[in-house]
Amino acid sequence: MGRKRSAENANLPKGMIFNKKGNTYYLRASGQKDIRLGKTLSEAFRNYYAYASINFECQTMHDLIDRYLKEISPNKAESTHKSNISASKHLIKRFGHMNPRVLRAWHAYQYLDLRNREEAPVRGNREFALLSTIMSHAVRWGVIDDTPFHGIIRNPEQPRDRLVTDDELAVFVKYCP
Template sequence: MGRKRKNSADNKLPERVYRGKCAFEFRAKAGKCFKLCDLDASLSVVYKAYEEALLLTSNTNTVMHLINEYLESTDFKEKSPRTQKDYHQYKKDLIKAFGHMNTRAVKPLDVKKFIDAKAIKSGNAQANRHKSALQVVFAWAVVYEQSKINPCVGVKKLKEVARKKYISDEEYFLVKKFACPVVLALLEIMYLCAARPQDVLKMKYADCRDEGLFIEQSKTAVSQIKRWGPRLRAAVNLLKVTYPDITSEYVIFQPANGRRYTKSGFDERFANLKAKILAATGKKLDFTIHDFKAKSISDFEGSLAEKQEAAGHTNIQQTKDYQRKPVTVDTVETSKLKKVS
């Protein structure tokens, strides 16, 4: 891992990239200096120019080449769109840390140092996700004989503390009382359908079928039709009824222009809602948008297998992780009374 720069703002720059007098410069190990781009360029532009310069100074056995090759492979393209998007996000940090290294030179200790540093910056969960992505890349490399070993194997994931928050009915009542129509519609659909926010944000009125609401999960690619109920119909039609003069193909749309909401745009509205509730009631709500899916699965009446089917989970452990409402079970006393009766 490289040492910290004198200017803390430069810590996000790729390795061996520095600010010159009028441009960002890449100083190769061979001593040659490459002008990358102007100093006012965005970080993404800097990284793109860096990768191009690295191609000119290194052989095809670097981790950067390996990652780029994997992201163009059929194996990668078979992954879900959400996973592909995540891997492209992880790519920046992985190339910054390992891009210049020969694929056969990466050791488990290098991976361990990387995830420890990443955990300090972004938390254990993000560190583990980056490590998993790198492990997949190297597993692919081993198959295609571009690496003899997978340096991620044997490096334990960092401990993650599972979320335990269950949104109470009283808390949800506060949300519904103070929420704007946009936030209320999305959270209601999330709760009723056990859906992720990104899947509701992309939902269109064309997804409304006779038998229910069609949802294709971006993370698992599972397709389902959620049966209609009066409350779900009301949530889907809420913005259309509230803003009758706005035409949009999306169920959740911007009242000003009918366009689709971005995740960051909706996150801002949700943060404003929590601040509004705090100012009005003095209560600080400690839950996230994603906790509404956990409330949905927790409140669903049925067995764990039925909850799994309704949530569209690919394995039962996912469902268990979302089950946060305490389960009522018998005691020694009541179990005997049941046998007597």
């Protein structure tokens, strides 16, 4: 059994290392020289997946969600990225151990029903939307051949039943700069 990874490399994907002395990230492949990935973490992840796309093996949904959160999500709006991180925790909890190739539409329906029973039907819809987007990217990355989530009926959502009144808005404006 090999030794444990150092603290600065513990949260990095397989093959990626951080060189403290040079303050640079590298891809270490067996039998090759180290490939320089960049100085910043975001640059390193972009280059890592460009180089490692040939060797990237997605064994579980956790790997796939992790790749999406590190490669795609940071390029979105900050609030969307935070929402993706929050939703991904629930997805990893339920789907993290699964192989993406065996995921089917009935798994999505089971998940939506479960979130409905947990009194979070709208949040379940948002989490399913993220899962569907991740699976679309999985097709793009060559992990799966086709996304299984075409035509899924989501949980019903209730629109707002009232509008904000002028009095409520006036009270709110007092506390705003």
